[in-house]
Amino acid sequence: MCRGDDIAVGRDGIARRRPRRLGRSEEGRRPALRRGGGAPYVMRDPKTGNYSGFFSDLCRDFGQNVLKVKVEFVDTSWDNIVAGLQSDKWDLSLALNDTPEREKAVAFSAPATDYNVSFVYNKNNPKIAKSLRTLADIDKPNLTIAVMSGTSQDKAISAELKQARIMRLPGNDETRLSLISKRADLLADANITNMLLTEAHPDWAASFNPAPPLAQQEVAFGLRKDTPKADLDVLNSYLAQQTKSGAIDRLIKTSVQSMLTTGK
DSSP, rough: OOOEOOOSSSTTTTSOOOHHHHHHOTTTOEEEEEEOOTTSSSEEETTTTTTTTTHHHHHHHHHIIIIIOOEEEEEOOOGGTTTHHHHTTSSSEEEEEOHHHHHTTTTSOOOEEEEEEEEEEEETTTSSHHHHOSGGGTTTTTTTEEEEETSHHHHHHHHHHHEEEEEEEESSSHHHHHTTTTTEEEEEEEHHHHHHHHHHHHTEEEEESSSOEEEEEEEEEEEOTTTTHHHHHHHHHHHHHHHHHHHHHHHHHHHHHHHHHHHO
Protein backbone atom coordinates (compact mmCIF):
# COMPACT_ATOMS: atom_id res chain seq x y z
CA MET A 1 0.00 0.00 0.00
CA CYS A 2 1.10 3.60 0.02
CA ARG A 3 0.52 6.10 2.78
CA GLY A 4 0.35 9.87 2.67
CA ASP A 5 1.26 12.14 5.55
CA ASP A 6 -1.99 13.91 4.77
CA ILE A 7 -3.23 12.10 1.69
CA ALA A 8 -6.93 12.39 0.96
CA VAL A 9 -8.18 8.89 0.46
CA GLY A 10 -10.18 8.02 3.53
CA ARG A 11 -13.82 7.63 4.51
CA ASP A 12 -14.34 11.25 3.63
CA GLY A 13 -12.95 10.70 0.14
CA ILE A 14 -9.79 11.40 -1.73
CA ALA A 15 -9.89 14.88 -3.12
CA ARG A 16 -10.07 17.19 -0.14
CA ARG A 17 -7.56 17.92 2.56
CA ARG A 18 -9.72 17.55 5.66
CA PRO A 19 -7.94 17.99 8.98
CA ARG A 20 -9.01 14.70 10.52
CA ARG A 21 -9.00 12.38 7.51
CA LEU A 22 -6.35 13.86 5.32
CA GLY A 23 -3.77 14.70 7.89
CA ARG A 24 -2.77 12.41 10.70
CA SER A 25 -5.80 11.08 12.48
CA GLU A 26 -6.40 11.66 16.17
CA GLU A 27 -4.94 8.21 16.75
CA GLY A 28 -1.87 9.10 14.70
CA ARG A 29 -2.68 6.69 11.85
CA ARG A 30 -1.92 7.94 8.39
CA PRO A 31 -4.26 7.12 5.51
CA ALA A 32 -2.83 4.54 3.15
CA LEU A 33 -2.73 3.46 -0.46
CA ARG A 34 -2.45 -0.29 -0.85
CA ARG A 35 -0.20 -1.42 -3.65
CA GLY A 36 -1.82 -4.00 -5.87
CA GLY A 37 -0.62 -5.77 -8.99
CA GLY A 38 2.88 -6.90 -9.84
CA ALA A 39 5.35 -5.75 -12.45
CA PRO A 40 5.20 -3.52 -14.37
CA TYR A 41 2.17 -2.12 -12.54
CA VAL A 42 3.86 -1.97 -9.14
CA MET A 43 7.44 -3.00 -8.37
CA ARG A 44 9.38 -2.97 -5.13
CA ASP A 45 13.16 -2.98 -4.93
CA PRO A 46 13.96 -5.56 -2.20
CA LYS A 47 17.24 -3.82 -1.37
CA THR A 48 15.98 -0.26 -0.99
CA GLY A 49 12.28 -0.82 -0.40
CA ASN A 50 11.54 1.82 -3.05
CA TYR A 51 8.47 1.44 -5.23
CA SER A 52 8.31 1.94 -8.98
CA GLY A 53 6.03 0.84 -11.79
CA PHE A 54 3.47 2.99 -13.57
CA PHE A 55 0.69 2.63 -10.98
CA SER A 56 3.13 3.62 -8.25
CA ASP A 57 4.18 6.61 -10.35
CA LEU A 58 0.55 7.64 -10.91
CA CYS A 59 -0.17 7.34 -7.20
CA ARG A 60 2.87 9.39 -6.29
CA ASP A 61 2.12 12.09 -8.86
CA PHE A 62 -1.54 12.33 -7.83
CA GLY A 63 -0.64 12.63 -4.17
CA GLN A 64 2.17 15.12 -4.56
CA ASN A 65 0.94 17.28 -7.44
CA VAL A 66 -2.85 17.15 -7.08
CA LEU A 67 -3.40 16.60 -3.35
CA LYS A 68 -0.11 18.29 -2.40
CA VAL A 69 0.80 15.60 0.12
CA LYS A 70 3.71 13.26 0.75
CA VAL A 71 3.12 9.67 -0.34
CA GLU A 72 4.58 6.59 1.34
CA PHE A 73 4.21 3.02 0.06
CA VAL A 74 3.63 0.09 2.41
CA ASP A 75 3.36 -3.52 1.26
CA THR A 76 0.70 -6.11 2.13
CA SER A 77 -0.61 -9.36 0.66
CA TRP A 78 -2.99 -9.95 -2.23
CA ASP A 79 -5.36 -11.82 0.08
CA ASN A 80 -5.99 -8.62 2.02
CA ILE A 81 -6.30 -6.21 -0.88
CA VAL A 82 -10.10 -5.82 -0.71
CA ALA A 83 -10.69 -6.65 2.96
CA GLY A 84 -8.13 -4.10 4.12
CA LEU A 85 -9.74 -1.42 2.00
CA GLN A 86 -13.18 -2.22 3.42
CA SER A 87 -11.91 -2.15 7.00
CA ASP A 88 -10.22 1.25 6.60
CA LYS A 89 -6.68 -0.12 6.94
CA TRP A 90 -5.73 1.74 3.78
CA ASP A 91 -7.46 4.11 1.47
CA LEU A 92 -6.63 3.33 -2.13
CA SER A 93 -5.73 0.00 -3.74
CA LEU A 94 -3.47 0.11 -6.77
CA ALA A 95 -3.80 -1.87 -10.01
CA LEU A 96 -7.02 -3.75 -9.34
CA ASN A 97 -8.84 -5.49 -12.18
CA ASP A 98 -12.38 -4.11 -12.24
CA THR A 99 -14.58 -7.21 -12.10
CA PRO A 100 -18.32 -7.57 -11.35
CA GLU A 101 -17.50 -9.55 -8.20
CA ARG A 102 -15.14 -6.88 -6.86
CA GLU A 103 -17.62 -4.13 -7.68
CA LYS A 104 -19.88 -5.63 -5.03
CA ALA A 105 -17.23 -4.89 -2.41
CA VAL A 106 -15.35 -1.76 -3.50
CA ALA A 107 -15.65 1.25 -5.79
CA PHE A 108 -13.39 1.76 -8.78
CA SER A 109 -11.87 4.77 -10.45
CA ALA A 110 -11.86 5.24 -14.19
CA PRO A 111 -9.41 2.79 -15.78
CA ALA A 112 -5.75 3.67 -15.99
CA THR A 113 -5.16 0.90 -18.51
CA ASP A 114 -6.79 -2.22 -19.92
CA TYR A 115 -6.12 -5.89 -19.30
CA ASN A 116 -6.72 -8.47 -21.99
CA VAL A 117 -5.15 -11.64 -23.29
CA SER A 118 -2.76 -11.21 -26.20
CA PHE A 119 -0.44 -13.56 -28.05
CA VAL A 120 3.26 -13.41 -28.89
CA TYR A 121 4.71 -15.36 -31.80
CA ASN A 122 7.83 -15.61 -33.92
CA LYS A 123 7.19 -13.40 -36.93
CA ASN A 124 9.36 -15.73 -39.02
CA ASN A 125 7.13 -18.73 -38.29
CA PRO A 126 5.75 -19.86 -41.69
CA LYS A 127 2.72 -21.50 -40.06
CA ILE A 128 1.35 -18.16 -38.87
CA ALA A 129 -0.46 -15.87 -41.29
CA LYS A 130 1.11 -12.50 -41.96
CA SER A 131 -2.13 -10.69 -41.19
CA LEU A 132 -3.84 -11.72 -37.96
CA ARG A 133 -7.15 -10.18 -36.92
CA THR A 134 -9.42 -12.58 -35.06
CA LEU A 135 -8.98 -15.69 -32.92
CA ALA A 136 -10.09 -17.78 -35.90
CA ASP A 137 -6.79 -16.86 -37.57
CA ILE A 138 -4.85 -18.82 -34.94
CA ASP A 139 -7.41 -21.49 -34.07
CA LYS A 140 -5.78 -24.03 -36.39
CA PRO A 141 -4.98 -27.73 -35.75
CA ASN A 142 -1.34 -27.21 -36.76
CA LEU A 143 -0.71 -24.44 -34.20
CA THR A 144 0.39 -24.94 -30.58
CA ILE A 145 -0.34 -22.22 -28.03
CA ALA A 146 1.55 -22.13 -24.72
CA VAL A 147 -0.13 -20.80 -21.59
CA MET A 148 0.49 -20.90 -17.86
CA SER A 149 -1.79 -23.59 -16.44
CA GLY A 150 -4.76 -22.51 -14.33
CA THR A 151 -4.47 -18.79 -15.05
CA SER A 152 -7.18 -16.49 -16.34
CA GLN A 153 -5.38 -16.62 -19.67
CA ASP A 154 -5.73 -20.42 -19.67
CA LYS A 155 -9.45 -20.16 -18.96
CA ALA A 156 -9.94 -17.51 -21.63
CA ILE A 157 -8.27 -19.36 -24.49
CA SER A 158 -9.67 -22.74 -23.43
CA ALA A 159 -13.18 -21.34 -23.80
CA GLU A 160 -12.53 -19.87 -27.24
CA LEU A 161 -10.04 -22.08 -29.08
CA LYS A 162 -11.48 -25.34 -30.40
CA GLN A 163 -8.87 -26.57 -32.88
CA ALA A 164 -5.45 -25.28 -31.84
CA ARG A 165 -3.42 -27.39 -29.41
CA ILE A 166 -3.07 -25.78 -25.99
CA MET A 167 0.21 -26.49 -24.19
CA ARG A 168 -0.33 -25.86 -20.47
CA LEU A 169 2.88 -25.26 -18.53
CA PRO A 170 3.53 -24.54 -14.82
CA GLY A 171 5.08 -21.06 -15.05
CA ASN A 172 5.93 -18.00 -17.12
CA ASP A 173 9.52 -19.10 -17.65
CA GLU A 174 8.36 -22.39 -19.12
CA THR A 175 5.87 -20.74 -21.47
CA ARG A 176 8.46 -18.29 -22.76
CA LEU A 177 11.06 -20.99 -23.23
CA SER A 178 8.57 -23.07 -25.19
CA LEU A 179 8.07 -20.18 -27.60
CA ILE A 180 11.77 -19.35 -27.85
CA SER A 181 12.64 -23.02 -28.49
CA LYS A 182 9.81 -23.22 -31.07
CA ARG A 183 7.98 -26.01 -29.25
CA ALA A 184 5.03 -23.61 -29.18
CA ASP A 185 3.92 -21.37 -32.01
CA LEU A 186 2.28 -18.73 -29.85
CA LEU A 187 2.25 -17.70 -26.19
CA ALA A 188 -0.95 -16.48 -24.52
CA ASP A 189 -0.51 -14.04 -21.63
CA ALA A 190 -1.66 -10.70 -20.28
CA ASN A 191 -1.13 -7.96 -22.84
CA ILE A 192 1.20 -5.92 -20.68
CA THR A 193 3.26 -9.00 -19.74
CA ASN A 194 3.62 -9.88 -23.39
CA MET A 195 4.88 -6.36 -24.01
CA LEU A 196 7.93 -7.27 -21.92
CA LEU A 197 8.66 -10.20 -24.23
CA THR A 198 8.28 -8.28 -27.48
CA GLU A 199 10.40 -5.41 -26.18
CA ALA A 200 13.10 -7.84 -25.07
CA HIS A 201 13.18 -9.65 -28.43
CA PRO A 202 12.25 -7.13 -31.13
CA ASP A 203 14.23 -9.06 -33.74
CA TRP A 204 11.76 -11.95 -33.85
CA ALA A 205 8.85 -11.44 -31.43
CA ALA A 206 5.56 -9.96 -32.61
CA SER A 207 2.30 -9.51 -30.73
CA PHE A 208 -1.26 -10.27 -31.76
CA ASN A 209 -4.19 -8.57 -30.06
CA PRO A 210 -7.36 -10.16 -31.42
CA ALA A 211 -10.46 -8.16 -32.25
CA PRO A 212 -12.63 -8.07 -30.27
CA PRO A 213 -10.25 -8.11 -27.27
CA LEU A 214 -10.09 -11.40 -25.38
CA ALA A 215 -11.06 -11.35 -21.67
CA GLN A 216 -11.04 -7.56 -21.59
CA GLN A 217 -11.01 -5.92 -18.15
CA GLU A 218 -10.17 -2.48 -16.84
CA VAL A 219 -7.30 -1.95 -14.40
CA ALA A 220 -7.99 0.87 -11.97
CA PHE A 221 -7.67 2.21 -8.45
CA GLY A 222 -9.94 0.62 -5.84
CA LEU A 223 -11.65 2.76 -3.20
CA ARG A 224 -14.17 2.26 -0.43
CA LYS A 225 -17.79 2.09 -1.49
CA ASP A 226 -18.67 5.19 0.54
CA THR A 227 -16.21 7.46 -1.29
CA PRO A 228 -18.15 10.61 -2.28
CA LYS A 229 -18.76 11.04 -5.99
CA ALA A 230 -17.19 14.52 -5.97
CA ASP A 231 -13.95 13.09 -4.63
CA LEU A 232 -13.94 10.21 -7.09
CA ASP A 233 -14.50 12.74 -9.88
CA VAL A 234 -11.24 14.48 -8.99
CA LEU A 235 -9.27 11.24 -9.31
CA ASN A 236 -11.09 10.37 -12.54
CA SER A 237 -10.36 13.82 -13.96
CA TYR A 238 -6.68 13.35 -13.16
CA LEU A 239 -6.63 9.95 -14.87
CA ALA A 240 -8.43 11.37 -17.93
CA GLN A 241 -5.82 14.11 -18.23
CA GLN A 242 -2.96 11.63 -17.91
CA THR A 243 -4.52 9.40 -20.56
CA LYS A 244 -5.22 12.24 -23.00
CA SER A 245 -1.70 13.65 -22.69
CA GLY A 246 -0.11 10.25 -23.32
CA ALA A 247 1.52 10.33 -19.88
CA ILE A 248 0.19 6.89 -18.90
CA ASP A 249 1.49 5.30 -22.10
CA ARG A 250 4.89 6.86 -21.44
CA LEU A 251 4.88 5.60 -17.84
CA ILE A 252 4.05 2.07 -19.03
CA LYS A 253 6.89 2.09 -21.56
CA THR A 254 9.29 3.48 -18.96
CA SER A 255 8.32 0.73 -16.50
CA VAL A 256 8.78 -1.96 -19.14
CA GLN A 257 12.18 -0.60 -20.16
CA SER A 258 13.22 -0.40 -16.51
CA MET A 259 12.38 -4.07 -16.03
CA LEU A 260 14.32 -5.04 -19.14
CA THR A 261 17.36 -3.04 -18.02
CA THR A 262 17.22 -4.55 -14.53
CA GLY A 263 16.98 -8.04 -16.00
CA LYS A 264 20.11 -7.69 -18.10
